[in-house]
């Protein structure tokens with residue numbers, strides 16, 4: 262009888278093949294809605310009707326993010342493609358909203374630039390460490406995207422200056438999202454370092470995301 266293999270870090274398949282399932286289709290839909298949102302926002306940024314449409318397209322797109330994650334977990338349709346591309350679709354959408362708001366002069370560029378550097382820096386890092394394992398989104402990252410989505414929707418919707426509580430609330434949420442964006446970015450950098458170290462020790466890509 263052969264000896265059972267010593268248990269070590271679980272080996273992980275790191276291919277990103279697309280699978281036809283509802284969560285992945287929602288992710289693609291979110292990507293498709295990015296240029297639509299950009300066009301509607303930037304064509305007539307200060308026109309009430311166009312602005313309402315831009316807000317509506319953004320909210321629908323960000324809701325697909327909530328839906329795809331839930332469906333994937335509930336129906337066991339979590340794929341490597343989804344783990345990586347779901348977060349890329351989020352970053353394309355929220356990044357476009359940050360850039361759009363800065364272009365039309367409604368959000369300071371430094372906020373947008375710090376967020377873009379964190380989001381795309383982590384994406385590049387995810388691809389760089391792919392040979393060691395798939396670094397899926399963590400709870401903090403998901404909460405960060407939700408806060409960004411709420412803050413951006415509140416900046417996109419046109420509310421009169423006289424509604425001061427709304428203005429205060431949207432800035433509070435924006436700063437909370439900003440802080441969480443930076444903090445979770447730093448956390449991912451440490452995760453990538455640990456993932457690389459553990460995979461090199463194990464001698465194969467490891468399922469690091471399963472530990473979160």
Ligand SMILES: O=P(O)(O)OC[C@H](O)CO
Pocket residue numbers: 326347348351352380383397398399401402403405406445
């Ligand atoms: O913080 P990230 O880079 O893991 O992104 C989180 C995703 O947007 C959650 O869907």
